[in-house]
Amino acid sequence: MSMSYYTLGNSGLRVSRQALGTMTFGTEWGWGADRDTARAIFDAYIEAGGNFFDTADLYTGGTSETWLGEFVAERGLRDKAVIATKFTFNSDPGNPNAGGNGRKNIMRAVDASLKRLGTDYIDLYLLHVWDRITPAEEVLRTLDDLVRAGKVRHVGLSDVPAWYASRAQAVAELRGYEPVSALQLEYSLAERTIEHEYVPFATHHGAGIMVWSPLASGLLSGKYRPTQDGNAGRLDGFRNTTHPGFQKFNDHNWAIVAELEKVAAELGRSMAQVALNWVATQPGIASVILGATKLAQLQDNLGALDFSLSAELRERLEKVSASPAPFPHSYFGSDIQVRVTGGAVTGDKPSGYSPPVMIEGKAVSISSN
Ligand SMILES: NC(=O)c1ccc[n+]([C@@H]2O[C@H](COP(=O)([O-])OP(=O)(O)OC[C@H]3O[C@@H](n4cnc5c(N)ncnc54)[C@H](OP(=O)(O)O)[C@@H]3O)[C@@H](O)[C@H]2O)c1
Incomplete structure (x- = not known):
């Protein structure tokens, strides 16, 4: 396998197209890896040429950040490693200012993360989840x-409404603040909602998308089956969950798994590799965050960019995974465009004017130039 790098959004930060997720570093949540396994996963990722690590202050109660910091320090990799971490979740139940996105919590959280990571700066610091309250200006x-204090190099947003991300980027531009270089969002064949709002925003306004749960928590590896009640991995523990991030067992997703299995067999690749290849090569994607609880899983996943998906196979995967566009995106189709242009055939602007945006599931070229 060969690791290639993209610059993150409009920044000059070079990140590997496959990041290493460390939410599974630690056994506190019941579906992670012990220290020796986490270390082996970390080492394999480094040997493969990866430089981009994703963690968060409260992953596995802080163990994720602590182990990541130790592994990086033990191998003397702080200059090479690009470390992303996040704030928002509450560290002190009963104290409302020990969580959320207000200034008081961010200032507390950054120092706690720096301490656990054993470093004096964070390469990419992200808001983890919208708290529905704090104005973008304050964040x-x-x-x-x-950034000005030297504690953080670049900033990003995860799991916020698209309007909030857009507002935040506009505030940063107009007030001269450090711009949003990354958006971290769930994206996979089983969760394609971001194509309508976030991908056009990110490609037009300089935020590189970091994909989380690219395998839909392991579903797209093909090891879960509709009739099977077993012990395959993380999702078995969430069969009766009301948590939206883990509700993956439904007819729409089973149809995707079935088609993915056929496509993978035709390519002679694992289902996980095909699912990861598809998502990594979608418009706007800067880096796909790999998750693993076993070394063999990471090794499989690291091979996901060693082949190409033909247009025909890509179309089959996109057809089975498509969902109806929500309003107003359902309203922008060709019927309406005829009424906009008065029937004249205007065509797109020449290529190179702007990055592609998605309309009705297809990449089209529009321009603000
Ligand atoms: N910003 C956010 O809100 C947010 C949310 C979630 C995650 N993240 C980040 O994104 C990273 C990745 O997310 P994720 O762990 O949900 O990714 P994922 O790729 O959807 O799921 C990873 C899990 O799938 C299973 N798996 C992975 N590769 C496999 C393979 N080749 N064959 C069979 N099973 C395989 C493993 O779980 P089992 O062994 O248990 O089956 C593994 O832990 C996290 O580590 C974290 O850094 C961010």
Whole structure:
């Protein structure tokens, strides 16, 4: 396998197209890896040429950050490693300011993360989840202060509404704050909602998308089956969950798994590799965050960019995984465009004017130039 690099959004930060997720570093949540396994996964990722690590302050109660910091330090890799971590979740139940996205919590959280990671700066610091309260102005100003203080190099947003991300980027641009270089979002063949709002925003406004749960928590590896009640991995523990991130067993997803299995067999590749290849080569994707609980899983996943998906196979995967476009995206189709242009055939602008955006599931070229 060969690791290639993209610059993250409009920044000059070079990140490997496959990042290493460390949410599974630690056994506290019941579906992670012990220290020796986590270390082996870390080492294999480094040997493969990866440089981009994703963690968060409260993953596995802080173990994820602690082990990541130790592994990086033990191999003397701090200059090479690009470390992304996040704030938002509450570290002190009963104290509302020990969580959320307000200035007081960000200032507390950054110092706690730096301590656990054993470093004096974070390469990419992300808001983890929208708290529905804190204005984008307060978040971006605080993150900019951290950049100026040397504690943070670049900033990003995870799991926020698209309008909030857009507002945040506009505030950063107009006020001269550090811009949003990354959006971290769930994206896979089983969860394609981001194509309507986030991908056009990210490609037009300089935020590289970091994909989380690219295998839909392991579903797209093909090891779960509709009739099987077993012990295959993480999702078995969430069969009766109300947590939206883990509700993966439904007819739509089983149809995707069935088609993915056929495509993978035709390519002679694992289902996980094909699912990861598809998502990594979609518009706007800067890096796909790999998750693993076993070394063999990571080794499989690291081979996902060693082959190409033909247009025909890609179309089959996209057909089975498509969902109806929500309003107003359902409204922008060709019927309406005829009424916009008065029937004249205008065509797209020449290529190179702007990155592609998705309309009705197809990449089209529009331009703000
Ligand atoms: N910003 C956010 O809100 C957010 C949310 C979630 C995750 N993340 C980040 O994204 C990273 C990846 O997310 P994820 O862990 O949900 O990714 P994922 O790729 O959807 O799921 C990874 C899990 O699938 C199973 N798996 C992986 N490769 C496999 C293979 N080749 N064959 C069979 N099973 C395989 C493993 O679980 P089992 O062994 O248990 O089956 C593994 O832990 C996380 O580590 C974290 O850094 C961010």
